[in-house]
Amino acid sequence: MIKALEYFFEILRGAVITCRHFVVNMAFHILKVLGFKVKRRGAVTIQYPEEKKEIARRHRSLHRLMKREDGRPRCVSCMLCMTVCPSECIFIEASEDPDPEIQKVPAKFVIDLSRCCFCGFCVEACPEDAIRMDTGKIEVADYSRHNLVYDLDRLLQ
């Protein structure tokens, strides 16, 4: 009997908790509608396409290739990123560079984003700081797969 009463008390307490949430949140919603400036919002929701959260600086977003001062890619086709890539989505074809200090440049540099897992190992592996994942673009979805295969020109932009 006592135990049943305890349950009854807990049931009432649950109702009080949801009721409190309702009243408090509703009060803040109404204050906002009436034009008052309040510190707390009625809801924690972020209305995504209109309202975006700031992306953290270390966030791994879409890749980009860095350029030298003269506009050519920094990449020297050392194949380290291609080797370290766990999902094997990077493909590099090297060609000769006339500058003996550089020796190799990529003729093709393709990242297949439909396979990429955004682990960032390529960025860690690169000795020339040629590839970075700091564009801040996170909306890379597309309707067709071949649009997700990024080549050298798109990566250099």
Place this chain on the structure above:
Amino acid sequence: MDVLIAVIKIVCALIWFLTLTLYLTWLERKESAVIQDRVGANRANILGLRLIGLFQPFADAIKMIFKEDFVPPFANRFLHTIAPFLSFFFVAITIAAIPFGDTLIIGGRSINLQILDLNAGLLFILAMLSLGIYGIIISGWASHNRFTLLGSMRGAAQLISYEVALGLSLIGVIMVYPSLRLQTIVAFQGENLFGWIPRWGILLQPLGFLVFFFAALAETKRVPFDLPEGESEIIGFFTEYGGLKWGLFMMTDFMEIIVVSCLVTTLFFGGWQVPWMAADGFHFPWGGTWLLPHGVVVLFQLAAFNLKVFFFCWLQILIRWTYPRFRYDQLMDLGWKLLIPLSLVNIVGTGVIMGIVK
């Protein structure tokens, strides 16, 4: 002329009922969102006009109407089609006996603000609510699916066992009030207790109110008692339905909420009575009077009835978003071992107290 008035009353009541049903879906989404610190559905718009999602029910309705009307090949076609309409009809017809207000006098003609002034209005509503079980059983049976049939059997068992508690809890009410006619019941609650407390049913029958409210919650088949449906986990009686037919079952649920709110309001919270308001205006217990024209009084009554009904709809949605589902044996225990004995105690207690007072 009488026929015209009757038609106008029916149309108005149905528009009120169906609009409120549609907007209860909106209220359910928004209220649950506010409870859970969310925003809720707010994307449906007309030409970019969002209005905090007020168009959402219409978007839902259009989506449901244009879905394919699919009948599984193994189902009994006729019964499968008729079941949602049965369950919808028996709930929709109960609105006929609900009193929305006192008599309205226009041009010397007095109009009772109730579609159907039955002598046994309370029994009529209870009977129609019980008949709603046919929709459940037929839908489970006609679907020719064992799990669906099990769901409808669970529903039938639950509804029948709570029907007992519901009926017994109302016997105390019937003992206290002089009539089964709902207008008389509401008029009875217009007087004052000890000269200053409105004589509402909740004060005369607090235990009866609790038992009635729990049993009625179980009758609506919503979350703490949603074993017949079990939207997310257990397979319920409308598994084989889609589109508009499923929508009818869903609407039936929301209409039951409104009917339960109307009943609770009418029986226990004074119906359309505003505290201390008589037919000619307010008579405050501390001596003041505020006389009002007849039209304003009727508006006050309609507003009071609507306000009370909205409050109980809100309360039921709050309950639905607070509690987890009962286990089946707990559900049966609550019905047979707690609510029915309590309602019997209520009957005996009411009898004893009435005997002493007389």
